[in-house]
Amino acid sequence: MSRFAALVEVRLRPGIADPAGTTIERSLAALGFADVSGVRTGKAIRLEVEADDAAAARSRVEELCRRFLTNPVIEDALVSLEEQAR
Amino acid sequence: MSRFAALVEVRLRPGIADPAGTTIERSLAALGFADVSGVRTGKAIRLEVEADDAAAARSRVEELCRRFLTNPVIEDALVSLEEQAR
């Protein structure tokens, strides 16, 4: 068994309104960041998983995303994985 | 000028309590995910920035993080960048 570190990015699905992103974007110009646009907000969840290999780890994390970490009605998830030194 | 897509991960600084992460972790065993641990929660913010080059883009996003997207008292940010096709 190895330990894998995962970063799960939970994003609002395309087409779902993101008032937090819109609000940030609206205040950017006033702050002198007119060069920034397209703000979308989501959650970043870091966790560790024990698994035999990277594929197994990924499939566990994806299952966790499906069952628990996202609400598929409005969200999807992007998983990135990294093996940890023991 | 090019356009760069950035992913900003806003994280609680090490040592700062993360009640959401702790609570999520506590419920995992009951969901059949005893192999998952070390849950930490943060924010994921995607945005686009116009800049001359990658270095300039990164420094703009990092400035935005410092001034607006994080409170350095309890949070820090991890920025990853990608040049966009026009």
Place this chain on the structure above:
Amino acid sequence: MGAGRSGPPADGDDPGPAPDVALHRGLGLTDSEASAIEALLGRVPNHLELALYAVMWSEHCSYKSSRVHLRRLPTEGPGVLVGPGENAGVVDAGGGIAVALRIESHNHPSAIEPYQGAATGVGGIIRDIFTMGARPIALMDPLRFGPLDDERSRWVAAGVVAGIAGYGNAVGVPTVGGELVFDQAYAGNPLVNVLCVGLLPVERLVLGRAGGVGNLAVLLGSATGRDGIGGVSVLASAGFTDDVVAEEAKRPNVQVGDPFEEKRLIEACLQLLDEGLVVGIQDLGGAGLACATSETASRGGVGMDVDVSAVRRREPAMEPWEVMTSESQERMLAIVTPENLGRVLEVCGRWEVAASRVGVVTAGGRLRILDGWGGEVLADVPAASLHEDAPLYDRPRRAPADRGARAADDPGRLPAPEDPGKDLEMLLVDPAWVYRQYDHQLFLNTVVAPGGDAALLRLHAPGVPGGDGRALALSADGNGYWCAADPRAGTAAVVAESALNVACVGARPVAVVNCLNFGNPEHPEVMWQLSEAIDGMAEACRSLGLPVVGGNVSLYNESAGADIDPTPVVATLGLVEELRSPPPGVGLVAGEVVLLVQAPGAAPSLGASQWAVRLRGHRGGRLAPLDLAAHRRLVEVVVGLVAAGVPGGVHDVAGGGLGVALAEMAIASGVGARVAGVDGHVGLFGEAPSRVVLSVPPGRVGEVIDAVVAAGLEAVELGTAGGERLVIEGLVDRGVDGLRQAAARVLPDALGAVGSA
């Protein structure tokens, strides 16, 4: 059990490294405090011991600069069950129910992390209440920030409000009122005060003390981390500077609140108390375990052995001194008998509250910190010395040099406004944007919600039997302008206003708590302000029959060397014997007569008024005099009239004067008025204590005037309510709806767009 290797750690044989000067200073102890500790122990303290004294003798925990003055406050009265000194004051409300209340400040943490600073302030004050055995039923949040046109102040204000909402709503305690002030004096150092009220059956009253040698100390709640280490000594007891290094050093002291943990703690602790499973219970606040263990032991006249290794930790490699002084949130210490331990753990298990046995009550009064039961003794000090032997300072006091000149600089000499209606509009701020973010209705108690003169709540809570129609009222009040002009008279006027607010919802004021927000006590002017304010409060409370049942002192409110305006905040508790229907509230009823009831010869002054300070930037002048005896009679008359259901609307005249009071009544009810006889802009905006506006049905005006005159007060018929305009002859003619919109716009315009990720 705790019978380990005995003997103090440094009895001649192994003194350890002698603490150097830098060490005790680094912990915030002065050289003379360090020598006092050495004399008290008869030896050189080790690092852990020094850390215990440093946090316990900090300004925050020991009140070393204010105690000599606080003694002058009246603290006793017929209904007082518990006065200052315990976690909260407790007042008998009749019918077998008692009310616990307490107010605290969280100013410094909120300045650097507004959301969490305010949130943890809410968490801390709630723990003070259920520690007494009371079910927390309501919060209030007196808030003061820098001006709305300052970007950082807007960020602080929006974050603080979100933090109070985020924590208070989730923990399930409604926030039923507060205050909201924006002024330059608070730009570098905002004031975030929080008040909590709880109800308990009188017989469940518990005090935070240990008793019974052999009883166990059980630590409940969150694991202990490095957050908030030394918070009381560093963060709460020193002002802000421009020094970036110093700011950085303070940062680790900010904590993150967990309202979900706190909610489970409330339920678990109340169940433990209901089942009679605890001998004593104490929250962990400032100074963490060091404070909770030594305080319970010293109150109970016993000692305690604490196994520091038994404390659940959130982080690896924590030093014993870090564990003992950490201010990690959402923790409680329960003293239980060994027989009850099993059941205690069962109750905690049901609520998913972690519990571990960390101490045992001992005879002899020593607080000993051990590394494992029977392990090394890491510290050994007299428990009581951490409290009772704390230094007491009578710091030098001096009235400000410009006092006379400032008083003589009367804003009455400023030119009269060309359009008083415009000035009136600019003084109106509707705080609804704030309180709409707070659950203010939970427990089905809120009869008068935020927006009235005082909150009015049914005396009713889960697990608290009875109540039978009784109600309580609460109002929190402060006025930095008045207190800066004259701390003694200003504070007395604040007490008077608070009592009158409570009366306006038909409740008899019975007790107060206070939060004394002042600048740096090492400045003699600040100590003079503090001393004067306490005298003013003492005098007003004595005259009005209001015992002070608790309080909090927050010093070092300064930034870049400038002290805040002296800002004592007073919260008054009122009681209603039988509440049959909601009181009339702030408002006007079309066709009714608008009456001003006041102490005889009231002479409003523009000195330190809202109009002078906020609109003209003029902070000089004198306050209108306060006749406390007349004020007491006014309070009684108003309570009587409201309880009898005579007026159709009631509002006290406070900040902003008669103009603002009339406008607020018109806005609240959507009914205008036509009034006459207001004497220019001084009459319109001048402030004076002891004034109330009533809307009275024409047929009952005679009876109201009789009651007023019989009480030695005076009634002035101002005019008639009705229509859609507020007309104050010769001064103001504005549509009520326009005024309403102007007031409603201020906060959403300034704060609504302060986005955060």
Place this chain on the structure above:
Amino acid sequence: MSVTVGVVVFPGTNCEHDVVEAVARAGGEARTVWHADRRLTGVDAVVLPGGFAHGDYLRPGAIARFSPVMAAVEELARAGGPVVGICNGFQILTEAHLLPGALQKNRGLAFVCAPAELEVVTDRSVLTAGVAVGRRLRVPVNHFEGNFTCDPSTLAELVDQDRIVLRYVHNPNGSVADIAGISNEAGNVVGLMPHPERASDPLLGSEDGLVLLAALLASAGAPMASPRSGAPPVPSDGSGSGAFGAVAAAAT
């Protein structure tokens, strides 16, 4: 014969006492049910009350839906028994897929506690059975995540099947089609953001919530006449018990 309502308490729930009290005012009986219980014995209807179950961490309702009691709630719902989720309870019902859609953050990105004017859209639900369609009720809202969201086909289905139960007259949160409450197809499972229990006494400024609670009691007491299903509520018969989540108590 009095109707008994089970009011489910999750760690972090805070409106359970208020619902129990308001149900009593509406003429019923209510008792609390602990989230770790697997049975709903002796209960004619279930209310999932408001609050912050599990702190609303991750998402409101995300953790609570896995509580042991939810299997019994689901069983009762499938058998046609009345199940009502108020506020956090509504969020839990959507997370548990007993109701469609999701509740997102309010459009104004702030918590809202205020009175709301509601319009009854259908009488074909356990919460509005016998209440005149079009009737206006004044019932407070109190939430941060009350902005009901669903895809267009779900919305069309809700409309076609007459499953929008209550609408806001002035939308406080950005909810699609001003939706304040919806039901399942049978009408026996209802979720709503407003708090009927907070409008249950003249001292509180409105008694309109009692209209809804009385309809619920009537529906529960006359299951055969319940809006769309002929099936009587069948109390579930689970077995065993045990706390959900780690029990962290430990003696050293």
